[in-house]
Amino acid sequence: MKEKKKKERKNTLPILCMVGPTSLWLLFFLLIPLIYVVVISFMTKGAYGGVVFKFSIDSYKRIFDPLYLTVMWKSIVMAFETSVICLIISYPFAYMLCKVPAKVRGILTLLIMLPFWVNGLIRLNGWSNILRDSGFINTLLMKIGIIDQPIQMMYSEGAVLFGMVYTFFPFMVLPLQSSISKLDQSLIEASYDLGARKVKTFVRVILPMTLPGIFAGTIQVFIPSLGAFFISDVMGGGSAAYLGNLIQNQFLVARNWPLGAAFSVLLIIFTLVVLKAYSKVGDLDDLA
């Protein structure tokens, strides 16, 4: 007994060395700022911006303004659409990634990761150059003579959706691929053997077996697209208002920090709820 205790104490220092730096990092750069945001959300807005440290729940009352509720609903719908489209595009791609030879898989994975080496804002501005009225596509089509009026592609909900899908697509592919690659080939053979054709095998075996990847991918796309603001800024133009923009505006333009903080808290709570739901549904331990 005593021996064991001694041994445990001996382990304390190495453990502290390993966990310590990360814990300090999380404490100073995550937990304290987070608490600060929560605290600010319960304060009063200063007359010329800034925060007056006087308790108030005004910000939370204002959240439920129908105008803001519409924005939030729009954001959720947009995030949902992004997730669904990403899933539909990614699944066949991820499936193919698992089937091709390792060398090809390496190259394709690199191609997915490559855009990350360039800042997202710059990549989106690139797209804006391609899609806008005087952009590459419209110029080309008009030169050829297929159209004589530029097609309005930018600054619409569709453009925002496109930007979202483009930006978050890799977050869907990677968990899906990891899930599909774990799929035991003999299960597919067993399904064929028992008379299930390809589509039936997909629905009855492959899809349920890769649900963990589908959940993980959806979460990884849904959550960041809910809070993203620069995509809607660039692709949707100044008029597009989503939850991310709302928060950004309250902090930088309207200078209503408490309200911005309250929206942030709401976003965080919503994220936690989604994550909790995921861990309930997504934790299909039988599939592990």
Place this chain on the structure above:
Amino acid sequence: MEDRKAIVQLKNITKSFGDNQVLKPISLDIYEGEFLTLLGSSGCGKTTTLRIIAGFETPTEGSVYIEDKDVTDMAPYNRDVNTVFQSYALFPHMTVFDNIAFGLVEKKMNKKEIRSKVMEMLELVQLHGFEKRKPSQMSGGQKQRVAIARALVNSPKVLLLDEPLGALDLKLRKQMQVELKRLQKKLGITFVYVTHDQEEALTMSDRIAVMHQGHFEQIGTAKEIYEKPQTKFVAGFIGESNLFEANVDIISGNELELMMENGRVKAKGEGFVKEEIVYISVRPENTHLSDKDVDGFTLKGIVKDQIYVGSVLKTIVELPNGKEVKVNNHPDAYVYPVGAAVTVYWDPDKAVVIHTKEDKMYDAIEDAVLK
């Protein structure tokens, strides 16, 4: 046997993966209601053969017939055969009930009928009451039973089993061997069973097809395979055997007198010619020792070792050229002590004489392939 109906026919099947030819042209008729075992060591092509029957692999050449219908290019889901996989391949996201019902659901059977069939099957494999469990909550032996039930519930024309007992411990394996044989007899379904375990093959099979390097060495009943091996490989692979190389010296009718490096022996066989080099295979239990002269046998050696292994007492005799001969006796029998000079002999009826020609040919092919 000849007038029985062939349910599966393999006709001149070959299979290559890239440059690697796994199956040389093989042909095999599998009869209705029989328990046929494909026996061989790993890499001999037995699993590939099974997968070709199941439809998971397409033969490079040749054709597969099931009930006289060419199914060579038919997808596995259209074939009336079911497989028990080596790794069980149970669906982990489904309960035992849903696993077994999988094939019946595909057949669009109504729920009530499915339920009664699944329950009947669970009873048959002695897993009554396990229907709500997930595969992860079951032991290896239980999973194996579910896998068998899942295949059998579809009443396949042929059940294919790919080393189904490989992962079980010895005791459970023996028990399952008996159970599988019992099931097969009861249901009358044709079983094609793949194993590398010769004892398993001898215990369960009506016929055994011994495979080696992509071809059949011998196809026959357990008794034929054991008592009359037709090739050196079969003699060495199935059970223990004393194998000698000899030269046919005198032929009178079916009686042969042969010359070996260390002496003369007798055996019986037909179709041999004088001066032909042959193999002689004699089982240790049919090999005897004597300190007196034996008519026709001048094979002399020294007793080197006595090994007691429970049911038998093994005597090892060393011949002058260093070759060892194994002799099995009943533990209570009189045996010659270590160091005794003895003559090795056998009942000529119990010695199997094998042509070397074919083996030499296969060896040559093998060498060519390896080079």
